[in-house]
Amino acid sequence: MEHEFIKLEHIDTTIAAKNFSVLLNDNKTYFLNGSWGSGKTDFLEEVKKNSPKKLITIDFWRLTDTRSTIEIAFSKLHPLLYWAIRVGVVLLVAVSILMTNLVDIGLSNYFGGSKPLILKLGGVVALIVAVWQVFKKKSDEFYCFLLSNSLKFPKFSKVLIIDDFDRMSEKQQEESYKLFSLVNGKLPIVFVGDITKVHKSDDNYLSKIIDRQVELPFDLHPTKIWNNYFSVLEDKFNIGLSNDFKKRVSSDQKNLRDREHFNDYVNQEFFRRGKFGRVQVEQQLLVIYAYLFYPELYNNIIEGVSITIKDSEETVFQSVTKKGLTIKEQLSKIQRFEILGYPFCFNRNPQGYQVYEVSSNRTEDELDILFDNMSEDLVKELVESDKLTDFYQYLNTQYQTFSENQQNQLFEIAIKESLKLKNSPSMNFIIQERFSELYYSVNGEETDLMDLDGEEFNAKRIERIEAIFEPLGYDQSQIIYILEKHNVLSFPELGKSYTNLIITPETILKYKRKDFILLTYLHCENLSRQFINWDRNIWECIDLFDNREFLSFWRFQSIITNNLDIKDFDIKDFDIIPEDKRYTIWIGRYLSKFPDDYIDFRESVISKIKPILEKMEKEGFIFTEKIDERHKR
Incomplete structure (x- = not known):
């Protein structure tokens, strides 16, 4: 290459x-x-x-x-x-x-x-x-x-x-x-x-x-050399870089040696590792720039630590006009805001944007044999490999060279293991790659799904998704589970797509993941976290959940968390029950946007699920009631 x-x-x-x-x-x-x-x-x-x-x-x-x-x-x-x-x-x-x-x-x-x-x-x-x-x-x-x-x-x-x-x-x-x-x-x-x-x-x-x-x-001045380089990048990737990114990098006074170093990593990530076409270009450039020149911020975004901007750090209008948003502000922005479509944005797939710097301990021939045989050894590595392993890096760079049969086998294995409550960066990658096709091809013919509007777009997208799953025999709740778990579609998007769901205590029993089908229904009806508007039908469905579904459901509703949660909610952990079975029940919360507003959940939620909580406590679960005061002023 x-x-x-x-x-x-x-x-x-x-x-x-x-x-x-x-x-x-x-x-x-x-x-x-x-x-x-x-x-x-x-x-x-x-x-x-x-x-x-x-x-x-x-x-x-x-x-x-x-x-x-x-x-x-x-x-x-x-x-x-x-x-x-x-x-x-x-x-x-x-x-x-x-x-x-x-x-x-x-x-x-x-x-x-x-x-x-x-x-x-x-x-x-x-x-x-x-x-x-x-x-x-x-x-x-x-x-x-x-x-x-x-x-x-x-x-x-x-x-x-x-x-x-x-x-x-x-x-x-x-x-x-x-x-x-x-x-x-x-x-x-x-x-x-x-x-x-x-x-x-x-x-x-x-x-x-x-x-x-x-x-x-002047031709060697940082502003000049970077402006010329931006033109090269825009031509190469056929995009227009934002003024925020260009102005900020130019104003950082990074010199020729810095630019050469940056370009080496651009070549490594986009071409040697094959990310071109699989990441949002400017977001990947921003991550590379942070890796080289702002390592502390880079470590934060890769480890999932939210970057917060203090009032004193916010750029004023004049500064923004001259230099653009700071790198810290731009990184915070890609952390918080989601871009729909493919390639997946950083918000949906942070691991895919990580800069890789670990030497391989295995030969390419060894990994070729592993992927050709599709044995239990491959399944084991697929589940256990993290983003720094040779297995993941080989998969990431060579996936496009695999035969259609190999890609299909990997997809089926990843889905099967995912439904066993397992998860890994390699599984995420395989599943996301498969669904990336939703945005640009149908039966091998180029089609721009993004040109469709509203309901037509959502209907066509779900039609393609279910066509992929149909030979595998999974029900709607399992499909939704895979799409949400692996950041293909979020619950708000799923709610707009599955508009004909009929959920009652009788119908919900046929689903393998009752929690996910009910969560989709709530988003479809704009009822998510609107507890006072839930009717008896919804509460009766919740009574039918097993322990795992119950905990998963309320974690998505931000009522229950455990010590594994790094922030309000971590998608990777919603199925994991810790060995000590300790959980926190949030009986009230101060809102971040309106610090003086307080929501009390004791009457609207806790009283209604108290019988289930008492039953689970007899089974060894420990629930501690707390008030979320993080945004209290």
């Missing part, structure tokens, strides 16, 4: 590089300003191509050299002379030692009458080297002398580049200032880094030594 990847084009800065190279004709000191990863190195490479002078780059920050700054600079500016001196000294010392009486291997015979002179010269050199070794850390006079005088030649045409100056330690920066004082005015010098992070910036020291501060060309 390499051909599908989004490749970042090279940003042409030739004109700006030529203009900068002209500045380097003067022996002045420049500061090329830009944050780390903003493209300074690439820009200097372009300058090298367009400058007649040779650019010599020294990166003291990366060097682990014990030599002094002056010596390193001399070795870079005059490499041949530097190494000639080093080799010459070593040779003279070696020769003088080898010609002594103690270590005489006959080398003196080659020098004849010059032997005494060579020995004396070698001895002097050896003595100088020994003394220099002792005092070299205290004095750079030798290299200072050579460096200062070597730069006086009129044909010297080199530029000294001190890279990553802002990342150097304070001591390294001070050593660089010494070097600057030695070579200032004798050749062009370019300090490269973020000027706001230079240690001596507080006392305005740089202004005394820098002749000109040069900014990177």
Whole structure:
């Protein structure tokens, strides 16, 4: 799938590089300003191509050299002379030692009458080297002398580049200032880094030594590079990104390196992992952006922690106009609001938007065999696998390559296990993928179901759903159970679709999941949580529930919860009865939108279900009555 990847084009800065190279004709000191990863190195490479002078780059920050700054600079500016001196000294010392009486291997015979002179010269050199070794850390006079005088030649045409100056330690920066004082005015010098992070910036020291501060060309500015990239994304995915997303990312001042990092994850998630067409594009881009640059917020949305916006954090109108909603506000928005249709939005399928970063411990051949055989081992992994397992990742990326028969088998297995009260990300994925077809195909022919309006849309959708389930022999309540449990359709949508339900104590007995058929009926009649409007017929149906149906029903109605609930209600847990059988009964609640309003459920609900609660307490269930005061003021 390499051909599908989004490749970042090279940003042409030739004109700006030529203009900068002209500045380097003067022996002045420049500061090329830009944050780390903003493209300074690439820009200097372009300058090298367009400058007649040779650019010599020294990166003291990366060097682990014990030599002094002056010596390193001399070795870079005059490499041949530097190494000639080093080799010459070593040779003279070696020769003088080898010609002594103690270590005489006959080398003196080659020098004849010059032997005494060579020995004396070698001895002097050896003595100088020994003394220099002792005092070299205290004095750079030798290299200072050579460096200062070597730069006086009129044909010297080199530029000294001190890279990553802002990342150097304070001591390294001070050593660089010494070097600057030695070579200032004798050749062009370019300090490269973020000027706001230079240690001596507080006392305005740089202004005394820098002749000109040069900014990177506008084509490398964060606003410019991201606006260009947004155009690439819109063309690739055939969408229009919202102004909120584009303005906020542009205003975050993320640079070239950040953009490259972001693009790597876009390619990974959309193409390598095959999410393109299975997620809402902008929502996935937002999740990737949060993963890279707002990890705490990312962890919150993936773990299901609601992101709340404090009054002090809300953007005012002027700020929204300029920069768009904050990333926090945008993430909160995708958490709270649901987009109907396919691909499923983040609100319905948060696991499908997670960024995957775990290496596989299994080969592709092993997983191929597992899915080809459809054995009990596959069923076990299907039920037990979470979103970080190799099984789930393989399923997620390879599902579209499976044969129709394989997809049908996986669907039937997932439905069967789901009705056994089991659940997993892999089961969610398989079931959601199957029902995604509802939105774009009928018998292999392209049809846009979303063009239909109101009742026609709902009727057609349910017709297709029941056609999928018909060969499997499940009743309406089991179909509703699957659709709601796996986030295919919500109860409000189901209520609009199943408009002809007749629910009485007699008819409800034929259903396998009496709780789900009654919940759908309540939404159809706009009676959900409207307890005072329930007639005797509804209460008699509730009396026919078994314990699991009873608890599930009231958890959907926010009357009963247990310790497994992370928030008001967690869809994954509605069928789970904890080992300790402890539950909370909410006998009253303060409303979030109207804090002064209080609803008392003791008369409208609790008194009517009290006999069932007492019966269940005899069976070991523990119910604690509480008032929900979270929104009390």
